[in-house]
Amino acid sequence: MKRAQVIGAGLAGLSAAVALSEAGYAVTLSEAARQAGGRCRSYRDPQLGLTIDNGNHLVLSGNKAVRDYLATIGASDRLVGPEEARFPFTDMASGERWVLHPNAGLIPWWLFSKRRRVPGTAPLDYLVLARLMGASAEQTIGQVLRPKGALWERLLDTFLVSALNTPAKGGSAALAGAIVRETLAKGGSACRPMIAEPTLAAAFVDPALAWLETRGANIRLGRRLRALALGERVTALDFADGREEVAAGEPVVLAVPAWVAADLIPGLVVPDEHHAIVNAHFLATAPGAAPITGVVGGTAEWVFAFPDRLSTTTSAADALAEEDRETVARKLWADVARVHDLPSDLPRWQIVTEKRATFSATPDQEKRRPGCRSSHDNLFLAGDWTKTGLPATIEGAIRSGRTAAAAVVNGKV
Incomplete structure (x- = not known):
């Protein structure tokens, strides 16, 4: 052999x-x-008394290599998520909440529903995503898109910084376009958020x-x-x-x-060149909460709800990674408490930082x-x-x- x-x-x-x-x-x-x-x-984290992941890694239903790999090793049932592509968001400044809800098919009729798209945006605003898919290898996102307006501030900045683990404006437009091409461009059926279960x-x-x-x-x-x-x-x-x-x-x-x-x-x-990712885990739960919620204008970018804990992820977090750990935990818990309407008292927590998490994209x-x-x-x-x-x-x-x-x-x- x-x-x-x-x-x-x-x-x-x-x-x-x-x-x-x-x-x-x-x-x-x-x-x-x-x-x-x-x-x-x-x-196994002794501070929390739980088995936790070093980081919160989101997979989307359109990730074909992931699906094939899990099918081969007999673990297809280890990813769980909603039956539809639904992404709740909370705006820390205004308190406004909404749900990004693409329809399953290739024709994006969801753009014409105010209840499904980002508040303050119009259907034609989303045409900028096509610019990313046609970007050259030399272009940054800031050169291809106008980094302002409701779509940028309430979706794209958060989405792109987490996808690239790089400050969005300076990130590669071509790599961002590849993400869009394999997810949103294929319809909501390719965008369902999937989370490893139980770890x-x-x-x-x-x-x-x-x-x-x-x-x-x-x-x-x-x-x-x-x-x-x-x-x-x-x-x-x-x-x-x-x-x-x-x-x-x-x-x-x-x-x-x-x-x-x-x-x-x-x-x-x-x-x-690399960027840090900071993850926080809190010994608290929010029964009935969505598995993942986007945060606009906060320290956290995403809040994950697990059966035994609440967790956050912040990408391109080089500055945050250098702060005092308890200060970081309090900042992140403030976002979690706001998202899930929980008391402000800080529960038991753990901060996990990867200082060279990924290359700068x-x-x-x-x-x-x-x-x-x-x-x-x-x-x-x-x-x-x-x-x-x-x-x-x-x-x-x-x-x-x-x-x-x-x-x-x-x-x-």
Whole structure:
């Protein structure tokens, strides 16, 4: 049986390992951390007494790579969400509330219903989304759209900063257009918000590990790769626990963070600017609440309602990440309490910050994203920072793993 090495057990590495196993490879999956999942991990938090995710990751029903991956590992039922695309919003300044409610089909008749579109907007305002889908690789969102008005202030700014994890005006218009093309442009049936149930690990990680184990994969956690022996191809892998030779014709998929890949591969150009994401978890509930609510004009951007907690996410949160943790918790709880009409008293909380959560999705950084093929014959790259055609998202990470695996198989390495 053909053998393959996959380094990194985040979603890109797991996706690559699953795809290679499907193609008949005996996979060895190595991960530096003592648990798989990368940034999509779950853990037992002693401060809350709950199992929580390190971050709140939203998936949309139109994310095909996600759907295919979950179907393969037998976890399609681990994503839950409403039967329709409904996004409640609360404006912190005015207190106004509304629901963005696209219809399921391709013809966007919802734009002609005041109850379904953003308040203060007209149907023709949404034509600006077509400009994003036709944007060039050089253009920023601020160059393509006018960053003012009700549509921008009450939807696009929040939507785009969270999609790109980059201040919206300076973000890549082409990447924003790719998100629109795969979601809103396909109708509400592609926009239903889906949340991992009960945790990210239970949906994306644990079923993948179990699936791989039943197919004979060798999964080795807590195994850090220190160096690659490189020539025309990778000839050996130097792990902290010893050196492992790589046989002729044996592919290596490197699915590690961009800065780690750059350290391992001399001359590799990767995105080198990143932004933080701040997530907060509160030991409080709001029975009957929508699973996700958008926040306009607050510190939080999205409020998530789980059966055992309320959580928030703030993207491009570099400044917030440097503030005192309790101060951050109080700011975010003020938004949650306002959204769900809860007491202002701060419940037990936890703040989880990823300071280098994703690369900065600007046109300049987009140019630095490599493809899946390296300059070494048997070395392939995977990760949401590679050239996926999307910003750094779960969909992009899973897609990158499948792309790298396809390059291995099609190249007959």
